[in-house]
Amino acid sequence: MGKGTTESTSTSTSDKGKSGAVSDSTTETGSGTGNGTTAGDGTTAGDGTTAGSEQERAAERSRETAAGARLSTAPREETSQEEPAGGPTLGLVGWARWFWRQLTSMRVALILLLLLSLASIPGSLIPQNSVDDLKVQTWQENNETLTPVFEALQLFDVYSSVWFSAIYILLFVSLIGCIVPRTWQFVGQLRSRPPGAPGRLDRMPAYTTWRTDAEPEQVRELALGILGRGRFRAHTVGNAVAAEKGYLREAGNLVFHVSLIVMLVAFAAGQLFKSEGGKLIVEGGGFSNSLTHYDDFRSGSLHDIDDLVPFSFMLDEFTGTYEKTGPQRGTPRTYEAAVTWSEPGGQDKKATIEVNRPLVVDGTKVYLLAHGYAPVVTVRDGRGKVVFSGATPLLPADSNVTSTGAIKVMDGYRDKNGKKTQLGFSAFFVPTFAGHGAGTMFSTFPALDNPVLALTGFIGDLRVNSGLPQNVYQLDTSKMKQFTDEKGEKLAERLLPGETMKLPDGAGSITFEKEVKEWASFQISQSPGNGWALGGAVAAIAGLVGSLFIQRRRVWVRAVRGADGVTVVEMAGLGRSESPKLPEELAGLAAALHERAPTAPVPPNDSDDRSDAVEVSAEGADK
Numbered sequence: 001m002g003k004g005t006t007e008s009t010s011t012s013t014s015d016k017g018k019s020g021a022v023s024d025s026t027t028e029t030g031s032g033t034g035n036g037t038t039a040g041d042g043t044t045a046g047d048g049t050t051a052g053s054e055q056e057r058a059a060e061r062s063r064e065t066a067a068g069a070r071l072s073t074a075p076r077e078e079t080s081q082e083e084p085a086g087g088p089t090l091g092l093v094g095w096a097r098w099f100w101r102q103l104t105s106m107r108v109a110l111i112l113l114l115l116l117s118l119a120s121i122p123g124s125l126i127p128q129n130s131v132d133d134l135k136v137q138t139w140q141e142n143n144e145t146l147t148p149v150f151e152a153l154q155l156f157d158v159y160s161s162v163w164f165s166a167i168y169i170l171l172f173v174s175l176i177g178c179i180v181p182r183t184w185q186f187v188g189q190l191r192s193r194p195p196g197a198p199g200r201l202d203r204m205p206a207y208t209t210w211r212t213d214a215e216p217e218q219v220r221e222l223a224l225g226i227l228g229r230g231r232f233r234a235h236t237v238g239n240a241v242a243a244e245k246g247y248l249r250e251a252g253n254l255v256f257h258v259s260l261i262v263m264l265v266a267f268a269a270g271q272l273f274k275s276e277g278g279k280l281i282v283e284g285g286g287f288s289n290s291l292t293h294y295d296d297f298r299s300g301s302l303h304d305i306d307d308l309v310p311f312s313f314m315l316d317e318f319t320g321t322y323e324k325t326g327p328q329r330g331t332p333r334t335y336e337a338a339v340t341w342s343e344p345g346g347q348d349k350k351a352t353i354e355v356n357r358p359l360v361v362d363g364t365k366v367y368l369l370a371h372g373y374a375p376v377v378t379v380r381d382g383r384g385k386v387v388f389s390g391a392t393p394l395l396p397a398d399s400n401v402t403s404t405g406a407i408k409v410m411d412g413y414r415d416k417n418g419k420k421t422q423l424g425f426s427a428f429f430v431p432t433f434a435g436h437g438a439g440t441m442f443s444t445f446p447a448l449d450n451p452v453l454a455l456t457g458f459i460g461d462l463r464v465n466s467g468l469p470q471n472v473y474q475l476d477t478s479k480m481k482q483f484t485d486e487k488g489e490k491l492a493e494r495l496l497p498g499e500t501m502k503l504p505d506g507a508g509s510i511t512f513e514k515e516v517k518e519w520a521s522f523q524i525s526q527s528p529g530n531g532w533a534l535g536g537a538v539a540a541i542a543g544l545v546g547s548l549f550i551q552r553r554r555v556w557v558r559a560v561r562g563a564d565g566v567t568v569v570e571m572a573g574l575g576r577s578e579s580p581k582l583p584e585e586l587a588g589l590a591a592a593l594h595e596r597a598p599t600a601p602v603p604p605n606d607s608d609d610r611s612d613a614v615e616v617s618a619e620g621a622d623k
Helices: 053-069 092-103 106-125 133-142 147-152 162-191 216-229 248-273 530-549 581-596
Strands: 009-013 022-026 206-212 233-237 240-245 275-282 286-288 296-299 312-322 332-342 349-354 359-361 364-380 386-391 403-409 422-430 452-460 480-482 492-495 500-503 508-526 553-561 567-575
Touching (some): 106 162, 162 248, 206 581, 216 553, 216 567, 216 581, 349 364, 364 403, 452 500, 553 581
Antiparallel strands (some): 009 022, 206 567, 233 240, 240 553, 275 508, 422 452, 500 508
């Protein structure tokens, strides 16, 4: 070349420390570089650079930028090249496209996801009609000023409110709009091959080069094998091998977003088709999965009563044990309900229901929620006739199962004159009485160590036939009169098991029997979307891990014969994002290739200071 010959490919050497770096560039105009090199028109550039090299370098930078951009599968927005002098004007279609682009952008999807999380907070802090109507009524009674505002904002029905549904639907549409174009672009990248090597590999973030006696074709064949064993997709393009790896990064990203859609659909299906109800059962009592047997029942708007799974069960025994000593005294250690259940036409089966270990029958789950005591009492009229006998469940008021409730005698009772009337008793029960004394009694331990039942009696109209809803654990004494003793004081007594309280004026008596049964409350739930929601959550986590820890990267290996007949090998890597692992990976690949195509010996008269070691530059050389 020093004699004025014109070639389309030229090589130049640059001293990079001791690496003996050699780079080559290919031009399409027939011009070469190097001192004394003749341009295609016979002229020589005084600074060693041929005419038009600036334009060629700009074109090279543009191609390198495009190579990095092709690593991304994000949807590309097309911009118009021609705009009116006063700025763009958008018609109805233009505004619709602009709105769709904004809605389907990843930024808006993340904002909607954040808004959905924030919108769920009121549903966790404020009682919901879909969960517990009684708590909502109690809250409204205690906050009469805020109740109209909360009702107007639908804060008692957050998950079915208009504003929550709007966020939910917009997020659903946004995710679909994000996923569809990215999926098609990702499929297109999977079907295509990695792009060819840029002209200036030394501009890449990770780069290395050396000279070898192996033939260029042999070096490229070795590179194909090494990259293939490293699970790169590789092929030969011209004088270089192009390889790419890390497609699972974008696959994980897509899996994450698809999983979010699955979770949203599962949540919607669970709300629309779910059924949920509660039942309190005393030992020896039973339950059948039909609407009339529930104490309370809630269902989704698309749920059909015929979809209830037919089965029944009986509570054989409830077992609860508690820590007796130490700082955790009274903490439950065993909480389990032994039941016998069966399906229509099937045999009875034994099962034990524990907290977080429900009984599952054909997709319906029976959860153990709470526990309490039901003292057995017997009420007799003035003639000694039994008008009520049975266990009365009382509601716990603290962790030591101090319980309150009501005993109602609605039918069968007559006063001393033979007139039909009703009796009511306010009951206060402690399983472990602290001792006799004045004031309100309380329990010191949740087990039945020293049970005491305190009763206050009333006679009159319980108002159970008034047509108004009434709490079974409370007495409506507005139409009743409290019993008084001989001194005219209100009658109230504490009873031990086996003791009887006599009612004045021959009104009868009530006996606290020597038996205290236990009760358990159960939640019977049917949620068809729970399995899909769990699967979507697991897949979302797996996809997120893949998108965060897998790096998309490309590697090029160029092997060309230099002017002195020695093969020049260049290797470069480009990642979608900056990562310290890229130079390390390229160094490992270069070391494996260098072992089979080692550095050529340096001639004695060669003035360059070269080394046999392979050195990887973490930043592209732009010299």
